[in-house]
Amino acid sequence: MTSKFKIEEANRIIPKLIAAYSLDLTEQQRKTIRRRGEPTWTLVLNYDPADKEKVGRWIDFWLFTTGYSPNPRKKVNNLEEIARLNRELVKKQKMHPIYTQNPSELITFRGYTLGQYAVHVNSKGEEKKDYWNPEELGLLDFEIIKKKIVLPPCDKALLEKLSLGEIHSQLKNKYGINMHTRYHNKNNGILKRLYKENQSLINRYNHYAKMKGDIDIRHTWYLSEESKNSITCELKKYFKQIVQHPERIEGAFQRLFQRGHYHGVRHQVGNYLAYWKRTIKEQYPNIFKNLDFPETLNYVRFSEKIYDNFKQFHNACIIASIHFELQKKYAEMKKLKYRTLAKELRQKNEELRNANASRINLIIKESDKKMFVEHNISDIEVKDFIARYPNMNPLLLDD
Incomplete structure (x- = not known):
């Protein structure tokens, strides 16, 4: 589930979310619930200081749940009942599954899509990585793959009973496939196309299910x-x-x-x-x-930040907004200074007179690495920001 709320509505919405989804449980309490096979919930908040329409006004949020699962302490679990409970949960909460083959249901954020890649050791003892484009292959639960319960086969008998419009709707909603208008009847490629899409996914993932040795399936972001x-x-x-x-x-x-x-x-x-x-x-x-091609690709490294209450998160949003404003101001000053220095370099140095902009900028960057340094945000800067965005005043929030 994903949505957003206005910052001034936090006092009303946050307590409701906490009460409805038991978000204030300790980690030990959450583990106990999961061991019973019952769902636990996690709230993820996002505040984007770079979004002009949302800064000081809106907060995006996502609600994730583990769903119902088999109880490891029971010898026999009713899998059909668990599946029914999960279907009801999805319908009631208007949720999308994380593991899906429908492109419209994939998790996307700021130009990235959540996907997977596989790490395994080949016959030569070398570690090999295979990357799975989520918009082509979807996102599958590897525990299901290992049990070889992959995708349901195409139900041709059912499709033959449906109208052309109903078939197109089934393909789009269930498989994320948009059919072209040239498929003007049910036997002119529709069933073949559906079968081909279905089989390609089954074959792709069953390859890993049949492999010997440990395979580590990891999640990552793709463009x-x-x-x-x-x-x-x-x-x-x-x-x-x-x-x-x-x-x-x-x-x-x-x-x-x-x-x-x-x-x-x-x-x-x-x-x-x-x-x-x-x-x-x-x-x-x-x-x-x-040509001067870039060479270094750094990893994104971050630590999970867990806040004790919404007020701590709110204060962090204020600091992030002020930092972004300063960085934007510094970028404009840097551009102006680079332009002046570039002009001076070309006038003083014959070799650089006809050099391209990339080379000039590299020389300036190396000679002036500490042009701007971030500083601790002062109380005056915080008061100025709150004066411009009254909705961000911490006094409006409950403790």
């Missing part, structure tokens, strides 16, 4: 389809301009490397870099020699 399309369009655009403006494609790669470097994203960025390096080298070998 969403929209982000990938945007990156591809930008790189194609600057590739056409590479003879006149080689610095533009350098800038595009710099921006690509600045994205969140989650494990799945690192794999995708590596694929982009390899493809475009090869293409540029083949078509423009002389330009390729002088």
Whole structure:
């Protein structure tokens, strides 16, 4: 479940969420409930200081649940009853399953989509990683895969009883497949297309279910389809301009490397870099020699932050907003200073007179690494922010 609420409504909404979903339980209490096979709930809050429409006004939230599960202490569990309870829970709470093959149900956030990758040891004893594009393969529970209960087979008998419009609806809602208008009757490729989509997923995952040895399935973020399309369009655009403006494609790669470097994203960025390096080298070998490609991809590292109450989270949101405003101000000052220094460098140094912008910026960056340094936010800055955003006043919140 995902939604949002206004900050001034926190006093009304947060206590209701805590009471309805027992969000104030200790970790030990949560473990006890899960051992009984009953669901536990987790609330995730997000405040984005970079969103002009939401800063000082809105907070996004997600509610996750473990759902009903078999009780490990029971010798026999009624799996049909557990499945029924989970279906009722999903319907009642209007939830989407995390594990799904429907692209519209995948978890997306700021241009990223949650997916998986597999780590296993091959016959030579080498560790191998396989990456699964979530928008192609979905997100599957590997415990189900190991039991070989993968996807339900296509029910051809049922489909033959449905109208064409009902078939299209079934395909879209259950499998996330949008059919083209050229499939004008039920026997002209629809069943074949559905069977092909279904079988490709089954074969892909059953390959891992049959493998010997330990396989570690991990979750990671991938670039969403929209982000990938945007990156591809930008790189194609600057590739056409590479003879006149080689610095533009350098800038595009710099921006690509600045994205969140989650494990799945690192794999995708590596694929982009390899493809475009090869293409540029083949078509423009002389330009390729002088291009400055980024080399370092850092991992995203973060620690889970758990707040004792909403007021602590609220205060952290204020500090994050002020930091973002300062960083934006510093970025504008930095751009202005870089422009002035670049002009001076070109005038004083003959070798740099015709150098591209990327090389000039690199020289300035190396000589002036500590141009701006973050500082601790003062009480005056906090008061100024609250004056501009009265809804963020901590005094309006209950303890």
